[in-house]
Amino acid sequence: MFAYNLKLAFKSLNDRPSLTILMVAAIAVGLGLFMTMLTLSHQAGKIPMPHISKQIHLVQLDNREVTADEAENFNQMVDLTYQDTQNLLKLPSSGVEQTLAWNTNGILNVEEQEIQPQRSSVVATNQAFFTMFEVPFLYGKGWDSDADQFSQAVIVLSKKSNDYLFGGINSVGKQVRLNTHVLTVIGVLDDWFLARKFYDRSYYQAWPDQAFIPSNFAFDSDLPRNARFDCWSTTTNPGKFRTNYLTELKTSECAWITFWAKLPNHNLEDYKTQLGQYIDSQKRLGRFPRENQYFLTNINDQLEVISKMIGREQMLGVISYMFFAVCLINAVSILLAKFMRRTKEVSLRRALGAKKRTILQQHLIEVVFIGIIGGLFGILFSYIGLQAMLRVSLYASDYVRTAADLMPYHQMDWEMIMMAFTVSVSCTLLVGLYPIWRICNVSPASQLKAQ
Amino acid sequence: MLKMENVSKIYRTNLIETHALRKVDLHIGAGEFVSVTGPSGSGKTTFLNLAGLLETFEEGDFYLDGQNVKGLNDNQLSELRNEKIGFIFQSFNLLPELPLFDNVDVPLRYRGFNAKERKDRIENALEIVGLSSRMQHLPTQLSGGQQQRVAIARAIAGQPKFLLADEPTGNLDSLMAQQVMELLEKINQQGTTIIMVTHDDQLARRSHRNIQIFDGQVSDLAQDQTDVLIKSE
Numbered sequence: 001m002f003a004y005n006l007k008l009a010f011k012s013l014n015d016r017p018s019l020t021i022l023m024v025a026a027i028a029v030g031l032g033l034f035m036t037m038l039t040l041s042h043q044a045g046k047i048p049m050p051h052i053s054k055q056i057h058l059v060q061l062d063n064r065e066v067t068a069d070e071a072e073n074f075n076q077m078v079d080l081t082y083q084d085t086q087n088l089l090k091l092p093s094s095g096v097e098q099t100l101a102w103n104t105n106g107i108l109n110v111e112e113q114e115i116q117p118q119r120s121s122v123v124a125t126n127q128a129f130f131t132m133f134e135v136p137f138l139y140g141k142g143w144d145s146d147a148d149q150f151s152q153a154v155i156v157l158s159k160k161s162n163d164y165l166f167g168g169i170n171s172v173g174k175q176v177r178l179n180t181h182v183l184t185v186i187g188v189l190d191d192w193f194l195a196r197k198f199y200d201r202s203y204y205q206a207w208p209d210q211a212f213i214p215s216n217f218a219f220d221s222d223l224p225r226n227a228r229f230d231c232w233s234t235t236t237n238p239g240k241f242r243t244n245y246l247t248e249l250k251t252s253e254c255a256w257i258t259f260w261a262k263l264p265n266h267n268l269e270d271y272k273t274q275l276g277q278y279i280d281s282q283k284r285l286g287r288f289p290r291e292n293q294y295f296l297t298n299i300n301d302q303l304e305v306i307s308k309m310i311g312r313e314q315m316l317g318v319i320s321y322m323f324f325a326v327c328l329i330n331a332v333s334i335l336l337a338k339f340m341r342r343t344k345e346v347s348l349r350r351a352l353g354a355k356k357r358t359i360l361q362q363h364l365i366e367v368v369f370i371g372i373i374g375g376l377f378g379i380l381f382s383y384i385g386l387q388a389m390l391r392v393s394l395y396a397s398d399y400v401r402t403a404a405d406l407m408p409y410h411q412m413d414w415e416m417i418m419m420a421f422t423v424s425v426s427c428t429l430l431v432g433l434y435p436i437w438r439i440c441n442v443s444p445a446s447q448l449k450a451q
Numbered sequence: 452m453l454k455m456e457n458v459s460k461i462y463r464t465n466l467i468e469t470h471a472l473r474k475v476d477l478h479i480g481a482g483e484f485v486s487v488t489g490p491s492g493s494g495k496t497t498f499l500n501l502a503g504l505l506e507t508f509e510e511g512d513f514y515l516d517g518q519n520v521k522g523l524n525d526n527q528l529s530e531l532r533n534e535k536i537g538f539i540f541q542s543f544n545l546l547p548e549l550p551l552f553d554n555v556d557v558p559l560r561y562r563g564f565n566a567k568e569r570k571d572r573i574e575n576a577l578e579i580v581g582l583s584s585r586m587q588h589l590p591t592q593l594s595g596g597q598q599q600r601v602a603i604a605r606a607i608a609g610q611p612k613f614l615l616a617d618e619p620t621g622n623l624d625s626l627m628a629q630q631v632m633e634l635l636e637k638i639n640q641q642g643t644t645i646i647m648v649t650h651d652d653q654l655a656r657r658s659h660r661n662i663q664i665f666d667g668q669v670s671d672l673a674q675d676q677t678d679v680l681i682k683s684e
Contacts, residue, residue: 004560015548348544351505352605353533353561355526444532445505448540448617 001358009366016338020370023334027374027428030327032381035412035420037320039386042416043409044205045307046195049134052262053299056132058201059088059098059259061279062293065232073305074297078230078255079201084282085257089126091274097262099128101199103226104218108211109177110165118164120210122178123200124218130156130187132262133199138162140172140187143214147186151216155183161210162188181221183213193408196306198299201258203306206405207397222246227256253287263296272296324427332431335370339363339439343447350444360440367432368425375424379417386410452481452644453502453613458511460497460667471497473667474511479646479660481612484639486658487648494667495648496617502646503615504532516612533561537606537643539616543598545590545605551577552586555605562609576608577601580634596627603634607643614638616647620654632657 013020047053060077061084071077080088085100102124109117129135130142139162143154155176162171162185171185196203229238231254241249241256263271275294282288346359390403390410412420460472471494479485489495500506501513504520513520516535520528537558538544545554555576559569577583580600582593590598599619606614616635620628632654639645647658655661663670 352558353529355529445500
């Protein structure tokens with residue numbers, strides 16, 4: 001009987017194909033927009049390095065004035081001052097990896113190559129950055145602690161920079177210019193996909209940095225500091241620290257450097273104790289006028305706070321849900337019309353011995369088919385929608401980001417494809433229940449006399 | 452074989468009750484050819500729908516082939532209908548997009564026969580009605596009389612004990628009506644009980660027995676005559 005009902009369902013789809021096409025189109029268009037938004041949200045909600053993200057903590061100390069507002073979460077709290085980063089790096093915390101990061105920029109160039117010098121975003125950090133964040137290397141490796149300590153002129157290039165500057169060859173040992181400084185390439189990154197760039201707290205998607213250099217070297221070279229300076233005490237006009245007044249900055253109460261600690265569970269409490277002790281010690285020096293307040297926030301918790309702030313996706317998401325609902329309502333109207341055209345046939349079949357459950361099965365199969373076909377076209381429309389959103393993102397970034405950078409955030413993975421089918425079939429079934437119920441309850445005697 | 456005792460059918464709306472059939476007592480034996488006549492709106496089709504298990508009734512008992520159908524659920528009624536009853540309609544009620552073979556196949560599918568059994572039965576039924584050479588034709592390629600013969604083939608393919616015909620010649624000219632009637636008589640001679648609703652007195656006279664329905668009340672002429680004879684004795 002199933003095979004027979006399958007045949008009837010197929011036949012029914014071919015009967016009045018315009019209605020079938022309309023129905024599939026309604027589902028596919030609604031699903032396409034819905035899945036476009038869901039995929040963007042899904043990709044945006046991904047956690048970078050999910051296997052260790054709960055161990056990687058942003059460290060923040062509250063060095064603000066007594067009158068400053070209470071901070072409810074990490075996003076309302078300042079980062080670290082230069083002096084605090086240096087002190088924390090010297091904490092006798094066994095087994096705890098710590099790193100810092102701040103953004104600078106410069107012109108990257110290779111003298112012997114005939115290429116245009118490239119304005120590049122550069123991260124100033126320390127050697128632990130690469131191990132803590134499990135950064136993949138194509139050639140070479142990150143620098144060692146000596147390079148940090150002695151401000152060695154070494155540089156790690158991103159794969160893209162290496163492709164641009166050296167044509168993709170192994171450039172370890174070669175020299176590049178960063179503004180007027182000559183640095184030796186010590187490593188080249190492999191493709192490093194981060195769902196969100198967390199380490200500078202920008203949480204950007206697809207905004208990779210071009211190079212990484214030791215923080216101390218960046219200070220010694222007086223490279224520009226692209227940061228927001230949250231300054232307290234007597235400091236005025238903090239913008240001046242971007243390019244000048246380094247000595248003053250180093251001793252100021254200006255917080256601007258992101259600081260990270262990798263804290264497996266067994267280290268967390270010890271680290272908190274050490275932070276408390278550190279703040280107490282600084283209080284004795286007249287710093288940290290507020291209560292003993294610090295924030296340790298892992299990546300997951302950061303993204304939870306950040307995702308609530310991204311209103312655009314949420315608004316588009318709500319619009320897409322509503323649009324999908326409208327499309328489904330249209331689909332159910334068409335389905336009802338299609339089924340109700342068939343009352344005479346169903347009445348006859350019931351008279352000839354078809355049970356209600358047989359009629360139910362036949363129409364369920366048909367609805368599932370419509371759901372599957374709607375799902376297939378919905379995925380196609382989602383692809384088109386995601387491509388369109390990718391173009392929008394490219395435009396929004398003034399084409400600084402490339403399509404290749406943005407692609408991972410604008411494509412459906414298997415999870416999303418399966419989700420599309422599930423949503424399509426289940427929603428079509430859900431809205432198809434009423435038409436199916438109506439057709440199953442057609443009385444066998446109701447339509448036989450009429451002609 | 453088919454026995455109704457005190458059967459009533461009432462159609463209800465919020466405002467009114469319509470007694471379509473009132474306390475019908477009737478017995479139709481195996482192999483009978485019974486015609487049902489009466490004016491329009493008298494309840495003939497309702498009677499046929501009840502007899503064919505297409506509708507339920509409020510009061511009384513109805514025995515079909517010895518089984519009381521009162522209280523049977525929808526599934527049980529569908530099975531019984533499929534197995535024991537064949538329908539012939541005035542407007543043929545063939546599925547226009549299906550070839551004759553598939554039209555005759557419909558009740559057999561719901562009976563659960565295997566493919567070979569179905570094929571044999573379909574070929575045999577179409578042979579009986581003289582359309583075995585046109586199995587793959589669509590109904591629209593046939594005349595009205597031929598379409599009704601296909602409907603008869605569909606009705607008899609499952610070899611039911613009852614054939615219920617609702618004005619089977621109503622849409623046919625006299626020649627085709629004659630052919631269809633002869634076919635029904637032939638089927639009846641092979642043992643199938645036939646109940647035929649008709650407006651045509653001439654056709655009614657060809658049946659073994661005529662039941663008249665007026666205003667929902669059945670007048671079984673044969674039974675009435677027996678009663679009169681008993682009283683006169």
